[in-house]
Amino acid sequence: MTNVRPYGDTTGDGMVQVSFTLPVPPGPRADGAAMQLAAKMGLEPAMVVHSHGIGTEFTFFVVYGSARHIVDLDEVTVVEREYPLLSPAEVNGAVRKLLRRKLVVVGGCIGTDAHTVGIDAILNIKGFAGEKGLEYYRELRVLNLGAQVTVPELVKRARAEKADAVLVSQVVTQRDAHILNTQEMSAAFREAMGERRPVLVAGGPRFDPLMAAELGVDRVFGRGTTPGEVASYLVHAIREGRAA
Amino acid sequence: MTNVRPYGDTTGDGMVQVSFTLPVPPGPRADGAAMQLAAKMGLEPAMVVHSHGIGTEFTFFVVYGSARHIVDLDEVTVVEREYPLLSPAEVNGAVRKLLRRKLVVVGGCIGTDAHTVGIDAILNIKGFAGEKGLEYYRELRVLNLGAQVTVPELVKRARAEKADAVLVSQVVTQRDAHILNTQEMSAAFREAMGERRPVLVAGGPRFDPLMAAELGVDRVFGRGTTPGEVASYLVHAIREGRAA
Amino acid sequence: MALLGLDPEVVAAARALAARAAEPVVEIARAHTTVAVERATLRLAGITGADTGHRAGDVPWVNRVVDTVREHCGLEHGVVLPAFHALREHDLATLTELAEATAAGQVRYTVPTGRDAQRAARAGRVAVAKGLRTIDRNRAQREKLVARLGDPPRRPWIYLIVATGDIDEDVVQAANAARAGADVIAVIRSTGQSLLDYVPEGATHHGFAGTYATQENFRIMRAAMDEVSREVGRYVRVTNYASGLCMPEIAVLGGLQRLDMMLNDSMYGILFRDINPIRTFVDQRFSRQVHARAGIIINTGEDNYLTTADAVEAAHTVTVSQLLNEHFAHEAGLPDELLGLGHAFEINPSLPESFRLELAHALLARELFPDAPLKWMPPTKHMTGNVFDGYLLDGFFNLAGVLTGQSILLVGMMTEAVVTPFLSDRDLALRNVRYVLDAAAGLREDFRPAPDGFIVKRAHQVLGEAVDLLGRIVRDGLLDAIADGTFGLMKRPPDGGKGADGVVEKAPGYVNPAADLLDEGATR
Amino acid sequence: MALLGLDPEVVAAARALAARAAEPVVEIARAHTTVAVERATLRLAGITGADTGHRAGDVPWVNRVVDTVREHCGLEHGVVLPAFHALREHDLATLTELAEATAAGQVRYTVPTGRDAQRAARAGRVAVAKGLRTIDRNRAQREKLVARLGDPPRRPWIYLIVATGDIDEDVVQAANAARAGADVIAVIRSTGQSLLDYVPEGATHHGFAGTYATQENFRIMRAAMDEVSREVGRYVRVTNYASGLCMPEIAVLGGLQRLDMMLNDSMYGILFRDINPIRTFVDQRFSRQVHARAGIIINTGEDNYLTTADAVEAAHTVTVSQLLNEHFAHEAGLPDELLGLGHAFEINPSLPESFRLELAHALLARELFPDAPLKWMPPTKHMTGNVFDGYLLDGFFNLAGVLTGQSILLVGMMTEAVVTPFLSDRDLALRNVRYVLDAAAGLREDFRPAPDGFIVKRAHQVLGEAVDLLGRIVRDGLLDAIADGTFGLMKRPPDGGKGADGVVEKAPGYVNPAADLLDEGATR
């Protein structure tokens, strides 16, 4: 089956649940406004099953309805993992073969972001989801710069350490901070080092892996990433010279 | 302001929350499918903030995103109450003046629906939301036929009692039972009594008041209806000869 | 450990009053039969299938036979004598052939007498006993499967509803639910079925807000759940409704298809389906005898009262009804272990201390019926379209279940006020249950209602009101109490309601081998 | 009523160890000043405004003055002597004029001696005392408003966050939150602010994940909430962050604008902002003296440890930190009533008995600090994008708050893992709180952890581990413990971190009238 619709309790019923707030005082008019939005979202039929005022100027709604849209699975774009998942031993072996030296990874949270737990999960020995972090890999040399690293500082360190890969984390997304910061970072590396720039990797829970090009980085990792995935990717990237 | 968008934490941010299930095994492909649906619903940007498998064949998603649509409040259609809300005394006075006899109301749940709480809330003395039910109105004669009344039975009783108004309740909506049953009812009255049919009113929590024409009734009441609204409407309908 | 300090004498007095209140009704139940009881008897004797050639749609063969017998010679003597007499007279091999001949107008039923009667009775007993042995085998089989696969690892058992209207979709949803942790799967019935005076046939796909209860649907679901049971390594129970105009027949079908629980209440049909009270009490007694034989746990319906009446004001009516249901069940041979007495979390959540009131009510039921597998029903009435509010309320319902040691937990759905449950509703609901049951697993040990505190006082008050009400019922009669709207505010006079014409007073020569075998606990 | 049966001797021993562990750090704090302390002093003396003509953006006048003083003559003697000496020397009417002149390069600062020094000190004292009297008046005004409008009707107080980044949107959201039941409004700060070594000026509209803490933003929010307080008939408290590199200044601004609470932790900046430990301890002491004077409740940040360390493994580090925070606070003059010690519901919800573990930890804090207005923080780490799971978890957090008698409840948001809260998240969260607080209002009376049961044992275990850890800290030194990653797994050496260069060892002739007036509790 390549065409599917949301499933409530019967194949094809299309049922979805939606909630939102409109800046409209509560009442029948507000419910009508919610119905209009539901219709524009392609819910047909839709039911406003709940609404209540938040203060006097806003109304919160819960809507259930049947989405008319069809999801075409053939058209789904995902970043497929085009490289094999390697064990730490395999990663070490591959690095030894490819570089004949340790692969240098520099990582940190850039901008004013101080959420280090995510990057630590990838880098620190302790790791994530039962997998050890990159520090555990004998053939990787890992430098975790921690939080609130400025872009110039990052570029400087990467250059000084001769980094093969730079890993940045961005967790705060309000006002698209994560996008702007990452773009600033990739631009700085391009400017400073041109083609000789290290592999650039961005990660964080609200990134969509499809955004790599937009961000100017080689790869983007989203929520639930494990260290093994990242290590395997690094081997792949180094092997391919550098990924798109 | 006649154009509004959903409000997350800033005017115009368009933020809505959506959840649904797709018949697709969990994984990046499923998340991509959810993103596709979100895009088709007009959410841009959207984030799949959560997904988990339900069994092996389905995936449940929570998506947040910014709805591109604009709600035009001028275009919102609501059934406006085109009649004044009357107190029980005013209703009684109006009926006395208009009919010089009691107004006869026959009500019940039709089809196999046995949810009487809603119609009882409108008809029984006890009432709803602090308002007494129609039985309390001295100038109304109320016959509550209870649950699971067949359409032929209802027509027979309405005729025998010379009903001015017939009120039916429908609560079960699976497979559009409420719509089909109400349509069957209104057709039966038209067939049996033509233009001399009583005022037909349908009510229930999942009805949209805009559906009157589709259902072939004079008026539709949705969730949260109070007895006073219904009594006031009946006066209005009788006064106007008969509503559209 | 008793936390409420209920006075054993008050409890005993309540039970004695319930017995006295029920007694006259038991008498009536013994003195009557119904078309449904007779049909159930023939089903035990082996009739299956339907007259598919009839213009009014499929009519089950049992209905054909019982209706014709009644027309020809009345049912005062039971259906077995005329039917088995006719079988012999027409030299037919099976009851199905008899039914076919009946439909073709070839049979004239009479009540046999003398040796004919003895012969017919004996043949009937042999046939019915065979049916009962199938039920016995199913019971043994259940015990074997439970022994092999195991019971759910902990209490309360997780009870989940499927209600798509299509048995095939139901199976999909049930299997997923079981994999996700459901211990009991209930297939909700289509809205109209309880008022049908026959049991539909075959696999069905078009119910409204539920799926028809049919023997074939039972079989399909049980088979599917047997498979899932093996997969998940614990015995997944299946339940349905022995309720409505065909209560006794469905009880038999449940026994024949190894259902494990059935909704079966002594008054639900009267109150909520406007079924004639006498009809209900007669049917109920027979169906419970069958359940007792089948080892099926009954689930009573006190929760329903709180959807029409207020859960605080009417709390004592739940207690009264539980005591009545207990008595009727004991009288029909059901032991405590099969008494899934019902109660529910239906107090208006905006009431101050609503959660503590729920705890008081739930604990009262627990301590009054310590050995019964109480069935704890979730909030429904005060669920709204605000699914977030609802999800939270369900969490507190689950917590009340853990804190008060409930036995069977019907899982609440956040979409209660919206739709019959979606696949995801069920899954989310199970996550809710799992969180609460894991996170607060042993919290019961820290829950000690303050002596003379709010909870204890409330429980005592409800019990006191229940005793008072039972006193009034003993004085005025249970049928009058029902007529007065005592339960769920529904007023149901004894001579009103659907199915009254299906009630028949037994004649002195009434024969029903099923009743005999059940009374005797015999297998031949 | 004590439920855990804590041994008073063990508790006393824990406090004594905490005092010993803190003592060397207090010594260091007394012996140093920082650029921020000096700026705070000048703010008390009346400097406001910023140099808007500077090419690097607005630079507050205090920064200009303090930086220039430091450049010219060092800060070992404090900024007051050189500044007030210069004022007189240049015959300037106000400190703002002095700042302008400084910016224009017209002032050359020196440390006055003899009579000049005395004169400068006296002038400084007069100016600073005026600032402190404003703080005193605000405190009195708060007391008057509370008396007139009333405190929240019950505990815990409901603490809600706004975080739009735009003070005007914050006001809208805060007003709605207060109307819907919030007792305390916190304006979250923009991500970058804590590392700014100056306090931005004016109303701001472009923070990231929070709004800048500025004097004008404080004023706007307090004024708006004063209005809402009258409307809702109870005094709505406002809070912000005295944290980061400008901790002392923000404490002053909070006092000047009648904020009611402030986040102020002795170690948060070190651990989570990588601010130099000495800088933090010095700034913290001064800011707490100001809070004590202003009657501002501090909120400490132990909750944060459980976002980086595991809430079960590291439970005792929370207790240790609370004891240290308590000691530092007492030492700075804060009474128990102003000690909003922090703790949090951060145990992995999939852990068996996780809720009971939370109860044990929460009850331990409650019984160790019976008079402190404990601040109970919601789950954040284990919140996911599944907002339904999250809404339920928040409900159980609320319940734990009620059952263990927490004082201030920071309301959890179902979108914790997704976005800074939406208007509707806050509204739904408040519905959640209201349901739990109403429905289980008195349930605490029925919560009696079994003696020697799971909860009691766990609480004793955590306290025991805390005492052990305190022993090790006394032995090795608090600064070493911080360097070792004891708290929140963050390793912070004493000489590392931001802002270290802002620390200055006091010279013997160091003068700071603010410190004196605060020590003395004097108004002139």
Ligand code: B12
């Ligand atoms: C822990 C935490 C904190 C801790 C951080 C401690 C620390 N040293 O990291 C503390 C308490 C200090 C904190 C503070 C703040 N926080 Co905070 N915090 C969180 C919290 C609760 C959990 C984040 C976390 O640790 N997740 C666990 C890790 C393992 O997951 P992860 O980050 O997604 O990482 C995984 C993947 O994304 C990926 N990944 C991540 N980075 C990278 C990098 C690379 C290279 C790769 C390959 C992969 C990768 O791999 C990881 C493993 O799978 C979240 C809420 C939540 N439940 O998500 C809020 C949250 C992230 N915080 C938030 C905010 C706003 C703040 C503050 C700004 C609030 C304030 N104004 O005071 C402050 C200031 C922080 C700052 N300056 O940045 C917001 C962000 C909102 C938004 N979307 O913009 C959140 C979502 C909470 C909320 N709803 O408001 N926070």
Ligand code: B12
């Ligand atoms: C109470 C209840 C019952 C009671 C009914 C008792 C009785 N005598 O009414 C009992 C327990 C018997 C029951 C049984 C069943 N129920 Co029921 N029940 C509910 C419940 C919990 C509350 C309904 C209610 O009383 N609301 C309160 C009244 C006051 O509100 P209301 O009906 O909306 O009425 C208001 C307005 O709508 C309006 N109104 C309504 N009617 C009319 C008529 C007129 C003329 C006017 C003017 C206005 C008006 O005015 C009223 C006052 O404002 C809902 C869930 C929920 N929380 O909504 C499920 C629900 C309605 N039940 C449901 C189902 C499926 C059943 C069963 C079919 C399940 C089964 N298969 O066994 C059975 C069988 C019932 C049958 N044959 O119809 C579903 C329906 C799903 C759907 N959308 O199709 C619901 C939504 C639950 C669910 N999610 O599954 N139920």
Ligand SMILES: Cc1ncc(COP(=O)(O)O)c(C=O)c1O
């Ligand atoms: C005891 C009992 N029987 C039957 C039913 C519902 O069944 P029906 O309407 O199909 O009879 C219920 C309601 O859930 C019930 O509680």
Ligand SMILES: Cc1ncc(COP(=O)(O)O)c(C=O)c1O
């Ligand atoms: C004590 C304390 N100070 C400050 C903050 C956050 O502030 P910032 O990052 O703005 O310093 C927190 C976190 O919530 C905290 O707990």
